[in-house]
Amino acid sequence: MLILIAFANSLRGIRNAATTSSMAILTIAIVLVLVGAASLLVENMAGVLEEFGAELRLTAYLDDTVSPEDQRHLAQTVAAAPGVDRVEFISKKEALLRFERIAGGDELLAGLDENPLPASLEIHLRPEARTAEGIAILDASLDGLPGIDELAHGQEWIEGYARAVALARTAAGTITIVLGLAALLIVANTIRLALYARRDELEILALVGASRTFVRVPFMLEGAIQGLLGGLIALLVVFGAFELVLPQVRTGLELVVGRADLRFFSMAESIRLVLSGAGLGLLGSITALVGGRTA
């Protein structure tokens, strides 16, 4: 019974203080639009970087003297090494074809009697091994294997890739925390104003013997409902912006990163964004109630 009364009181509170409530809802919506847009951007950046990572591979150039059978054995040995996802064998002939594809013809090698390009093993790494440490471990385990002439791994590129992913995630986390704290303070102040505007009601409730819980729960529910509405508005705005902006930037993205299949939030992520609004509103109310005097 009391929870029904509390719910009715919180809806009444929102209706009666429409301007203050709208301010709180808009504040939460604005903050969540910023947080949502930032995390959507970072997630897509991280997605692009992860795709780059999937293309990350080491190349083990083989000695020309290794027999085809030994090459197969060598490929099996390398595939079993730590951090290796799969190994692809590139024969001398295939290496030549690739070179010609890249060079745009066979003029460069036309004067040579035989194919100078070595056979190689292209080593694809597991996601967790795409770090400088992972490469070092693999490097050590492949070092000295008979038949491998040279191991090319582009360590600097790998380190740069790992740094970029970490930076993107830290940026998203920082933006979320800073904006979240700002929103919390604004929401707490808005709720505090609502408390002040309704001080007569609080006084009367105290007079008729309302407990602290009876007084506080409607305000907490009010904050949560406002947050929920703010979260819903934010989700719609971010979705609208995503749908409007994506066609404009698709060509540019394809040119820069080679792909433009950016994704919106999944259902679970969308629900999380809306619920984080409710959480923000609830936390703001609690902050205001703890800071203020009620009953």
Add this chain to the structure above:
Amino acid sequence: MYHVSKSYMAGQYALHDVSLDVSRGEFLFLTGASGAGKTTLLELIFAAKVPSEGQILVLGRNVARLGAGAIPALRRRVGVVFQDFKLLQERTVEENVRLALDVVGTPRREARSRVFAMLKSVGLQHRRFHHPLSLSGGEQQRVALARALVNEPEILLADEPTGNLDPELTIEIMDLIVKASTRGTTVIVATHDHSLIERYGKRVLRLDAGRIAEDVPSAVPSTGAVS
């Protein structure tokens, strides 16, 4: 109330060494000039203020030592009426009265019927869906009185309940308060209206500068008085 004092600044007392015994079911007029300490005395009884010195026993509880968590339970047994009515303007008459039942979790259906019966007893059942601002001063005070009494409190405190009303409405409200007293509710009414005091012939406690200046016993026997 035993040797109770209340001071807001060192050496300046709103109440000074007041000892008072009010029996269950008794009707008491509290009188005195403005600033004599009438409101402070009432506020001490319903734990809106804490005494600086002394002890106050209300319904078997020592209000001077009451924790914040225990105050709501005390206030549910004490109805309070003020000169300015203290009604919520955005709520209907019924909702204002129901507030006292909502805080104790009375089921909605039961609350509605009790509110209706209470409003009927103060003659306002036909106005239950109106808002306070559309009512006259006397009607608003009757709503406040209904809210104070709907929970069947053991004590009713009224601070200048007729201060804003004309003489005819004053009698109307006072008759309702006296009626509550005849049902066994202890009533304390703070007023500076001597015509009222003379009309009802109840016990009168006169305060002067925070001290009891006079305690005149009732001219008529109190109903249901229990020491």
